[in-house]
Amino acid sequence: MHTSDKTQFTSADVVADVSLALALAQTRPTGEAADSLRQRLRGYIGVLADPADTYADGLGDSRAKDIAVNTVRHARAVALDPVTDPAANMRLLAKSTDSLFRYAAAVRQWPPQVCPPDSPACP
Numbered sequence: 001m002h003t004s005d006k007t008q009f010t011s012a013d014v015v016a017d018v019s020l021a022l023a024l025a026q027t028r029p030t031g032e033a034a035d036s037l038r039q040r041l042r043g044y045i046g047v048l049a050d051p052a053d054t055y056a057d058g059l060g061d062s063r064a065k066d067i068a069v070n071t072v073r074h075a076r077a078v079a080l081d082p083v084t085d086p087a088a089n090m091r092l093l094a095k096s097t098d099s100l101f102r103y104a105a106a107v108r109q110w111p112p113q114v115c116p117p118d119s120p121a122c123p
Contacts, residue, residue: 009044011101014097017040017041018041018097018098020037021037021038021041021091021094022090022091022095024037024090025087025090025094027087028086029087034086034090037090038090041079041097042093044097044100044101045075045079045093048097048101048104049072049076051100051103052068052071052075052099052100052104054107055104055106056068056069056071056072056103057069058107068103071100072100072103074096075096075100078092078093
């Protein structure tokens with residue numbers, strides 16, 4: 001369900017794209033299809049980063065919190081990185097997406113609520 005609206009995706013989309021990215025990272029993933037996959041992974045990171053931050057903040061002062069905070073920070077940086085090594089970049093985007101996906105799910109803010117304009121079912 002990939003659309004131009006970055007919030008229009010499902011959990012299955014994320015899982016499938018992470019798996020595909022990790023498989024492609026075993027090769028030299030270049031070209032239009034790989035670029036499109038990278039863009040989707042960056043979109044997931046953009047959507048999942050704030051809920052993942054919420055998860056990290058709720059951990060209290062601990063090593064786990066430090067790891068989660070740094071994971072979110074690193075994921076945001078990876079999403080902005082230029083592609084110099086296609087395989088490494090694909091792997092980092094996939095792993096970052098996977099981590100943020102798990103953190104966001106832990107705070108029950110996933111999937112984000114997406115409503116059509118003027119929908120009576122949404123606030």
